[in-house]
Amino acid sequence: xxxxxLTRIPFIKNTLKSRYPQLAVFIVMxxxxxxxxxxxxxxxxxxxHNFSIVFVWIAWWAILILVAVPxxxxxxxxxxxxxxxxxxxxxxxxxxxxxxxxxxxxLRVPKMFRNIWMQNISFLLLALFSxxxxxxxxxxxxxxxxxxxxxxxxxxxxxRRAFCRYLCPVGGFIGLYSQTAPIELRIKDxxxxxxxxxxxxxxxxxxxxxxxxxxxxxxxxxxxFCGLCMECIRTCPHDNIAINLRPFSADLAKPSTxxxxxxxxxxxxxxxxxYAGVLLGPWGSFKxxxxxxxxxxxxxxxxxxxxxxxxxxxxxxxxxxxxxxxxQSLKQRFxxxxxxxxxxxxxxxxxxxxxxxxxxxxxxLAALSDPLGLGWNLFGTANAxxxxxxxxxxxxxxxxxxxxxxxxxxxxAQKVNEAGAxxxxxxxYCFVATSIMLWLLL
Amino acid sequence: MKRPELIxxxxxxxxxxxxxxxxxxxxxxxxxxxxRMAEDGGWNPDVIQAETGKPLHLKLTSDDVVxxxxxxxxxxxxxxxxxxxxxxxTLTFDKPGIYTFFCTRWCGLNHWRxxxxxxxxxxxxxxxxxxxxxxxxxxxxxxxxxxxxLRTTRLLFQMKSHQQ
Amino acid sequence: xSYRLSLLLLVMAGLVxxxxxxxxxxxxxxxxxxxxxxxxxxxxxxxxxxNPGDTVTIQLISTDVVHGLYVDGYDISVEADPGxxxxxxxxxxxxxSFRFRCNVTCGAxxxxxxxxxxxxxxxxxxxxxxxxSLAVIGFFPLSSFLNQSKKKDERNIAS
Numbered sequence: 052x053x054x055x056x057l058t059r060i061p062f063i064k065n066t067l068k069s070r071y072p073q074l075a076v077f078i079v080m081x082x083x084x085x086x087x088x089x090x091x092x093x094x095x096x097x098x099x100h101n102f103s104i105v106f107v108w109i110a111w112w113a114i115l116i117l118v119a120v121p122x123x124x125x126x127x128x129x130x131x132x133x134x135x136x137x138x139x140x141x142x143x144x145x146x147x148x149x150x151x152x153x154x155x156x157x158l159r160v161p162k163m164f165r166n167i168w169m170q171n172i173s174f175l176l177l178a179l180f181s182x183x184x185x186x187x188x189x190x191x192x193x194x195x196x197x198x199x200x201x202x203x204x205x206x207x208x209x210x211r212r213a214f215c216r217y218l219c220p221v222g223g224f225i226g227l228y229s230q231t232a233p234i235e236l237r238i239k240d241x242x243x244x245x246x247x248x249x250x251x252x253x254x255x256x257x258x259x260x261x262x263x264x265x266x267x268x269x270x271x272x273x274x275x276f277c278g279l280c281m282e283c284i285r286t287c288p289h290d291n292i293a294i295n296l297r298p299f300s301a302d303l304a305k306p307s308t309x310x311x312x313x314x315x316x317x318x319x320x321x322x323x324x325x326y327a328g329v330l331l332g333p334w335g336s337f338k339x340x341x342x343x344x345x346x347x348x349x350x351x352x353x354x355x356x357x358x359x360x361x362x363x364x365x366x367x368x369x370x371x372x373x374x375x376x377x378x379q380s381l382k383q384r385f386x387x388x389x390x391x392x393x394x395x396x397x398x399x400x401x402x403x404x405x406x407x408x409x410x411x412x413x414x415x416l417a418a419l420s421d422p423l424g425l426g427w428n429l430f431g432t433a434n435a436x437x438x439x440x441x442x443x444x445x446x447x448x449x450x451x452x453x454x455x456x457x458x459x460x461x462x463x464a465q466k467v468n469e470a471g472a473x474x475x476x477x478x479x480y481c482f483v484a485t486s487i488m489l490w491l492l493l
Numbered sequence: 494m495k496r497p498e499l500i501x502x503x504x505x506x507x508x509x510x511x512x513x514x515x516x517x518x519x520x521x522x523x524x525x526x527x528x529r530m531a532e533d534g535g536w537n538p539d540v541i542q543a544e545t546g547k548p549l550h551l552k553l554t555s556d557d558v559v560x561x562x563x564x565x566x567x568x569x570x571x572x573x574x575x576x577x578x579x580x581x582x583t584l585t586f587d588k589p590g591i592y593t594f595f596c597t598r599w600c601g602l603n604h605w606r607x608x609x610x611x612x613x614x615x616x617x618x619x620x621x622x623x624x625x626x627x628x629x630x631x632x633x634x635x636x637x638x639x640x641x642x643l644r645t646t647r648l649l650f651q652m653k654s655h656q657q
Numbered sequence: 658x659s660y661r662l663s664l665l666l667l668v669m670a671g672l673v674x675x676x677x678x679x680x681x682x683x684x685x686x687x688x689x690x691x692x693x694x695x696x697x698x699x700x701x702x703x704x705x706x707x708n709p710g711d712t713v714t715i716q717l718i719s720t721d722v723v724h725g726l727y728v729d730g731y732d733i734s735v736e737a738d739p740g741x742x743x744x745x746x747x748x749x750x751x752x753x754s755f756r757f758r759c760n761v762t763c764g765a766x767x768x769x770x771x772x773x774x775x776x777x778x779x780x781x782x783x784x785x786x787x788x789x790s791l792a793v794i795g796f797f798p799l800s801s802f803l804n805q806s807k808k809k810d811e812r813n814i815a816s
Contacts, residue, residue, distance in 0.1 A: 097762060098765065098767075098768075099762055099767070099768065100762075182766065182769075183765075186765040186766055186767075186768070187765060330769045331756075331769070331771060332771065332773075333699075333700070333703035333704050333756075333771055333772045333773045334699075334703070335698060335699020335700070335701070335703060335770075336699075338698055338699065338766055338769055338770075339698070339699075342698075342765065342766050407768065410729075410758070410768075411768055437760060439727075439729060442729050442730055442732075443730075446753075446781050447781075450781070450784075450785040450788065453785070453789070454785070454788050454789050454792050457789055457792055457793065458792045458796060461792075461793065461796050461800075462796075462800065465800055465804075478793060478796070479793075482789060482790070482793050485789050486786050486789060489782060489785045489786055489789065490782060490786075493754060493779065493781055493782040493785060
């Protein structure tokens, strides 16, 4: 089904299989991450001149939402430093396994938590405090450190990458949106897996570890939970695992059948709309409400935020799909049709992010030369002036992103829709949401 | 333990120590004077020690909004202290005493409260012709153009008062 | 009507919606002055409206700390200390909606201190909504073509 296998190219296969290139990237990322924590904690409290704010919420966020997620799915997870110290301690090694005796508790995550609700909650927690988080270096430093230590702690108690799979706030939406990406990791031939003994891709072997993401590659049909860590490519004794180039959003033809994922789609859609209005709009009182955490106004803001995400958006969606009858239950149709909101949400975030990234990207140059605000000038750019970039293409780019998102969602709605029911309510819903987003951003 | 594993572990630990140690070390070595709106603490530190004749090299930064810096009892142009950036200034005192420094750009309702002191100890430095003998111990590069201007101004005032 | 023809028509309609010049009502340009109060972290008023060609004078008055006002699209700015108002004058020759924002770090929420000035009508917004509507309307005939051709392919493979 028009897939191009990238791992057929020896250079790509060998680079991905070897542990050394990956380790080099890991070390750079980990050092950068720890430096960002330090910068947040001891550097200048002025966000726009602190490495942690500029490189996390402007540079990294831009690369994540504009490049990594749309084009590489969980590509960021492949290089993320957060799970590394915990995983190395858990494994008792940095490279290939000396022995496979578990070093720590290695408990299985309880069934109650084996879904993405914890990730929905952790994302919402950050989202409600986002105005403070995005502008205050020491808060960013604390949150980054908290995630690192949470990952280490969870690795000490549970097996595999429990933090990444069940707690990471970023992983929740990267996983959902990775279904739209044009690359995938899949097995080549199912029969080979059927005959395989021991399933080392999941259980590990002398060549590598069992899937840290608790995924059985042989049964994987969607990108959602594969973190592209390459362990299975190393352990598979039959060379049966490949990385393929594929059409965009191939996974979305198979609708979601889970409530946690459906609500994740609404969480991302709702938060993009609210951020566009509160952060990029001209209404000062909303910004004050969002920033003054703990005040009465903030409680109202938090209530409106949560009500929009859990009641208004899903409620209107349900009313819409109730107008047309199908054979499936309303609950099933809610879950499968909410799949259509995935490309829409991704494009909403792209359009929203373009605005504040292009406006503030010039801070990256200054923060590179003086990351802590101590008066350094490492690369000579410490006095680079703030200057919005590419402002003439911003509005057209946002329109393009949103209209493409709308068409993409409409197409997805058609693919996941059951025969006999109409897709018009979903498409109208997407159109109204897109118009609201256009009005807020333009 | 195999060689690659050992090297990898060393690299990782070295990287982490560098990422933690280097910023901490450099930060501790850079004493900054932080300017904040008076409601949030004002100048920090707000008392600075100095000696007459010894150039006082200050590094100032703002933690919130645009502030300014000037010292009373001294003829100087005020300098802007910008958020997240460092302003460097060198002051030399000829006379011991307590000098007040204050904010020169409006930074809120309590802007006028934003002040600190420089406690200058040491002897009077008053030599209308040429440099003070003890200053000859310092290489000339220590004296910035600014302090020369300051000394000349003092000189002119002293000459004027002598004439009267 | 074939798929290719419908797609072509749709794209052309899109280009018209996006780029076709709209008739401009000739309004004599005026001189307008606005007093804008700036405080942490909003402008008051935060939304302005002028006609194309107007000579706009903005008097920026900071009420708490030093603030700036930078106009997107026009790339001009002004800075005001509290107690000393500053003026920015320009000719609003570019139509459309532009955000203005603070360009002097004035505290935590500084990057989100934003206002909006609309010169004439916010044409691009209406064009964008027009494009979105066109996309939805054109979607149905085009997708039925795609579904038909997919079914044809499946029948061909089966036979």
